[in-house]
Amino acid sequence: MRSHTFHDRANINVEVVVASFSTGERRKRLRGDKRVLEFAATIKATFEPVIRTSLYPRSQIDIYVQVLQQDGSTLQACINATTLALINAGIPMTDFVCAVTGGVHSTSPMLDLTTLEENDIPHVTVAVMPKTKKVVLVTMETRLHVDRFEEILNLARDAGAILHQEMKEAVLSRSASLIAMAEPVTKGQSRADDDVIVD
Amino acid sequence: MVEITIRKRPRSEAVITQRKFFKKTARGKVIKVLRERYLRDDVGCGIHNCRECSEACTPSSSLLPESGAEHSLFPDGHFVLPDTNVFLSQMDLLESSLFRPPIILLQTVVEEVRHRSLPLYNRLKALMAMDDKSIWTFYNEYRSETAVVREENETPNDRNDRGIRKATAWYKEHLQLNNPPVRGKAPRKLPTFVLLTEDAANRQKAEKEGLVSLSVRKYVEGMKDSPQLLDLLASIEADEIEPTRAAGGKQILYSEYLPSATLISGVKAGDLHQGHFNANQYNYLEGSVSVPAFTKPVLLIGRENMNRATSGDIVVVEVFPDSEWKAPADEVVDQDSTLKNDDVESGDEDEAEDDIVTRTESKVTSSEKRSSEKQPTGRVVGVIKRNWRPYVCHIDSTSLTSINSTSLSVQTVFATPVSRLLPRIRLRTRQAPSLIGQKILVSIDRWDVTSRYPEGHFVRALGKVESKEAEQESLLLEFDVPYRPFGKAILDCLPKEGEQWVVPPKSDTSPEWREREDLRSVTICSIDPPGCQDIDDALHARRLPNGNIEAGVHIADVSHFVHADTPMDSEAASRGTTVYLVDKRIDMLPSLLGTNLCSLRPYVERLAFSAIWELTPDADIVNVRFTKSVIASKAAFTYEEAQIRKDDPNQKDDLTEGIRLLNSIAIKLKAKRMAAGALNLASPEVKIHLDSSESSDPIDVEQKELRETNSLVEEFMLLANISVAQKIQETFPQTAVLRRHMPPPKTNFEKLQDILQKRKGLTLDVSSSGSLAASLDKCIDSEEPAFNTLVRIMATRCMLSAEYFCSGSVARDTFGHYGLASPIYTHFTSPIRRYADVLAHRQLAAAIGYSPLHPSLHGKSHVERILDVVNRRHRMAQMASRASVEFYVGLALKGREERNKASGAGAVTEEAFVIRTFRNGLGVFVSSLGIEGLIMFKNDLQQFDAENYTLSIPAPSGPPVTISVFDKVVVRIEVEKDKNTQRGRVKMTLVSPIDSKNM
Structure with missing residues (x-):
């Protein structure tokens, strides 16, 4: 869209679609659903400071998030998937974005909640940039006691660092397999050369 | 801090880590639920000094002893693993303080109990929290070794049984692993793990797997205290163990109402009868309907026959043939205790639960336990008008699925109304946990034939239970007392001068002085209870030169300020009466009038409406006249002050002489009234002492003292009322506002x-x-x-209660006042606090030609309508103030209990009279506190003789103790909170002649 282009940076466009079969109970969510729109806006806001948009003036980066199956911590999953997708697409970013949902049951904190848990306990989703140790997103729709908040925020940040390790490994192995896929051509040639030498 | 790790499982393990099941929704849709579960290896076994699990076991205080417990069958010690049915059927045994072996409670069991019965689940939770029990909850479903997956063609029950056996086997192995034989030492004798189950098939399977398994009876027989414990064993029928859940639609619990046309024609033809439904406060399964066709009310026994009627509804009943007539039950049936195991959801889904409830109830309603006096019996076939309004309720905490204070999930819970006359109300709310311990307002929405309880919705929270504000507001709401502050339109009707208003100087032109008698020089005084602010009557008496006596009653002239057809008038008409609570007064009229302009305060001039008699020294009326007047009261006495003054022979002033004169006439008036057959009735009245006006903490309760001066004021008020009644009835035979008391x-x-x-x-x-x-x-x-x-x-x-009526609407021969033995009566003397008096004032003013009667007071139907409202408000106001006194008596008792506790004096005990006997309890009346109470016996050991109203209770030693109506007993009074609803209530137990604490 022309009107959405910026002369100095790329525009980020996020669209989230939640499949009606993604939850236990079939539920049709329309495109204009406020909750889904909010989801998209949250993702957009999270990634805007991380993607180096100034490298692509007058262009647009589309992020399409399709939720096929969900059982809690959906925002967390969306953000982590987006990070990996952007990296996979080779879009320059200043850092990873690692999100995790934390909750607290009476006094014991917990991470990565399921729907069942989300329904019943207060929870907060935190997205961190593990290298710069910056928090890019804190969102909460329930009430959480202020005394518990710090504990859970710290825990979520620690969890972000661990997620980062995991994601880095995934990115590396993906890259390795990509390289491996690209290699056979050269390898095949060299083997041919070998053959020549042996023969 | 536990290390954060990400556990990744291969897809192949999904069989174990995912739980998949299908669920049917209320609408009949089927949904597939897929739940992930985290299996772990660090779930603690809970046994003390376990090598492997010591870190995972928290809190360490609840760990089980290393060597188990002693049992005659297991010399090396043992642990008990009960299965679900043990908890479902033998909860009483497990709750007994004598039953205390170390119990390993499996998560599978906990979940199954919860699934089967929420109330039992809540009891189980309470059990887990008990200090004297050693119970360890083992989360077997989350331990990788003990998690089981439902196999194909396996019922959920079998799966759970298998899970329980697997866990038992694991425990056995776990203990062996952690106690390896040490060389050179005799192998340590290891305790046994005993699987308790009533299911024979399960026992067989367990034995095949090499596990020790026993039935509960067999296990208990081997225990030390077996005789006491065996009594607690519930005998269970085989079919009850596994309630079959019938599939299909909802069960119809009640019969449908007949169409309204049928009802109306039936009532007209006399086949059906219409009346108000009255619930029985002692027995929730019984109600009655008074209908004109029978002298005794029609009895409705059982839920089906009451057919969804709630207290106060106008219902239509069908009466059974004589052969099916029954007598009311002589037993106390308390909804809370009978139905404590009833499940909230049951009405919708669970038929098996229904059966159980029905069975208990049918036991209660069966006719065996009834005495011989038969009464018309019938059933409700239709409701003409519902009396539903918002009810003040408490949430029953046992009906909650989750008590997590932050839970926002929708829950179906029971709300127990404060009034014992109402059934529990089922409501769905998202904020159940936060409503526990609060008084809330609940409206009934509907009551379907398929639902055992009415369904309602939450209106608002009133506040914490026992906080004064919440209690006060709930009281006002419960009795439908309008308590909103007066609106601007009403306040605009007040005189503009406000507090500064005074009677203008006497002049012929001033409207206040028109046709008013100047009685400012007469020695008038008022006698009221202490602290009275709204003084609406004052008196005087003096000797006339001819030897007769002139006596005057002066009533505040409220009708001068409150004119008909103004906002203030209609508000007063709808309020009907001032309501007196112990610590608050809800005025009928704005306080400027009530406590100032209309209050006949001493030393100021006030407008009054006077009735002045000339009486012979024998108190015969020579003549009476009524006039509007201006008075200046010379003193405002309390009853006590007036009494002291009268009795003091040194006081010889006019005021004292006046009181003496009034008193001498009052005595003669009373004697005459008594001779005519007036009743001297008594009602329990007590007085609450408040700590100070600010804190309003009750200190103590004492009975109200009645003095001669009380009677003095009363006699003159009666005289004035009767005289006024005669006058207005003569002038307005069709619309006079009168009061009667039917015999x-x-x-x-x-x-x-x-x-x-x-x-x-x-x-x-x-x-x-x-x-x-x-x-x-x-x-x-x-x-x-x-x-x-x-x-x-x-x-x-x-007796019946007295009521206001319009003289044109009933026959002349029913005007009489039974209690006062007067042929005619009205209320005239308290216009500040009763609206009927305001009407009487207006009619009297018209009768003496002071002012024309407002057209509305000429219309019979209009007067009737107003009086209906006033009658209802009056009744409600009485109940509200009684309830308020009761609440404060409760607080005072609590205070006394605490003080007694501090001083070591023990519980509060009082003397009481037995006023009713039931098969399983006594109704007692404590006169010193003015409260009634119920003593219930749990054991069914007492002999009840309905004919002689006698209950004989076996004593631990010696012959049984017999208690009958009118016996004097000593009761222990405690104020306890209902564990589930936080509703405070007075609990009484017998102290003498026999201590019933454990009965």
Whole structure:
């Protein structure tokens, strides 16, 4: 869209679609659903400071998030998937974005909640940039006691660092397999050369 | 801090880590639920000093002893693993303080209990929290070794049983692994793990797997205290263990109502009967409907026959043939205790639960336990008008699925109304946990034939239970008392001068002085209770030169300020009366009028409406005149002050002489009234002492003292009321506002007569009010002075209540006032606090030609309508103030209990009279506190003789103790909170002649 282009940076466009079969109970969510729109806006806001948009003036980066199956911590999953997708697409970013949902049951904190848990306990989703140790997103729709908040925020940040390790490994192995896929051509040639030498 | 790790599982393990099941929704849709579960290896076994699990076991305080417990069958110690059915059927045993082996409670069991019955689940949770039990909850479903997956063609029950066996086996192995044989030492004897189950098939399977398994009975027989414990064993029928859940639609619990056309024609034809439904406060499964066709009310027994009627509804009943008539049950059936295991959801889904409830209830309603007196019996076939309103309720905490305070999930819970006359209300709310311990307002929405309980919705929270504000507001709401502050339109009707308003100087032109008599020089005084602010009556008396006596009653001239058809008037009409609570007064009129302009305060001039009699020294009326006047009261006495003044021979001033004169006439008036057959009734009245006006903490309760001066004021008010009634009835025969007290039907007294006859050999003659008064005077027990008062209180309860009526709407011969033995009566003397008096004032003013009568007071139907409202408000106001006193008596008792505790004096005990006997309890009346209470016995050991109103209770030693109506007993009074609803209530137990604490 022309009107959405910026002369100095790329525009980020996020669209989230939640499949009606993604939850236990079939539920049709329309495109204009406020909750889904909010989801998209949250993702957009999270990634805007991380993607180096100034490298692509007058262009647009589309992020399409399709939720096929969900059982809690959906925002967390969306953000982590987006990070990996952007990296996979080779879009320059200043850092990873690692999100995790934390909750607290009476006094014991917990991470990565399921729907069942989300329904019943207060929870907060935190997205961190593990290298710069910056928090890019804190969102909460329930009430959480202020005394518990710090504990859970710290825990979520620690969890972000661990997620980062995991994601880095995934990115590396993906890259390795990509390289491996690209290699056979050269390898095949060299083997041919070998053959020549042996023969 | 536990290390954060990400556990990744291969897809192949999904069988174990995912739980998949299908669920049917209320609408009939089927949904597939897929749940992930985290299996872990660090779930603690909970046994003390376990090598492997010591880190995972928290809190360490609840760990089980290393060597288990002793049992005659297991010399090396043992642990118990009960299965689900043990908890479902033998909860009483497990709750017993004598049953205390170390129990390993499996998560599978906990979940199954919860699934089957929420109330039992809540009891189980309470059990887990108990200090004297050693229970360890083992989360077997989350331990990788013990998690089981449901196999194909396996029922959920079998799966759970297998899970329980697997866990038992794991425990056995786990203990062996952690106690490896040490060389050179004799192998340590290891305790046994005993699987408790009632299911024989399960036992067989367990034995095949090499596990020790016992039935509960067998296990208990081997215990130390087996005799006591065996009593607690519930005998279970085989079919009850596994309730089959019938599939399909909802069960119909009630019959449908007949169409309204059928109802109306049926009532007209006399086949059906219409009346108000009254619930029985002692037995929630019984109600009655008074209909004109029968002298006794129609009895409705059981839920099906009450057919969804709630207290106060106008219902249509069908009466059964005579052969099916029954007598009311003589047993106390408490909804809370009978139905404590009832499940909230049951009405919708669970038929098996229904059966259980029905069975318990049918036991209660079965006719065996009834005495012989039969009464018309029937069933409700339709409701003409519902009496539903918002009810003040408490949430029943046992009906909650989750008590997590932050849970926002929708829950279906029970709300127990404060009033015992109402059934529990089912409601769905998202904020259930935060509503526990609060008083809330709940509206009933509907009551379907498929639902055992009415369904309602949450309106708002009133505040914490026992906080004064919440209690006060709930009281006002419960009795429908309008308590909103007065609006601007109403306040605009007040005189513009406000507090500064005074009677203008006497002049012919001033409207205030038009046709008013100047009585400012007369020695008038008022006598009221202490702290009275709204003084609406004042008195005077003086000797006339001809030897006769002039007596005057001066009533605040409210009708001068409150004109008909103004906002203030309609507000007062809808409020009907001022409501007096212990610590608050809800005014009928704005306080500027009530406590200032209309209050006949001393030393200021006030407008009044005076009734002045000329009486002979024998108190015969020579003549009476009514006039508007201006008075200046010379003093405002309390009853006590007036009494002291009168009795002091040194006081010789005009005021004192006036009081003496009034008193001498009052005595003669009273004697005359008594001779005419007026009743001297008694009602339990107590006075609450408040700590200070600010804190309003009750200090103590004492009985109200009645002085001669109380009677003085009363006699003159009666005289004024009767005189005014005659006057307005003469002038307005069609629309005069009068008050009557219908003679009670003789059947009302039958029971009391019978009790008196059998217990004391006394007879009560109820043929007229005079003979009743005379026979009441003879009801004296020489040893017990309070006995007479008690009989009077009981007699008062047999009577109807007095009511306002419009003279044109009832027959002339029913005008009489039974209690006062007066042929005609009205209310005239308290216009500040009663609206009927305001109407009487207006009519009297018109009768003496002071002002024309407002057209609305000429219309019979209009007057009737107003009086209906006033009657209802009046009744409600009385109940509200009684409830308020009761609440404060409760607080005072609590205070006394605490003080007693501090001083080590033990519980509060009081003397009480037995006023009713039930098969399983006693109704007692504590006169010193003015409260009634119920003593219930849990054991079914007592012998009940309905004919003689006698209950004999076996004593631990010696012959059984017999208690009958009118016996004096000593009761222990405690204020306890209902564990589930936080509703505070007074609990009484017998102290003498027998201690019923454990009964």
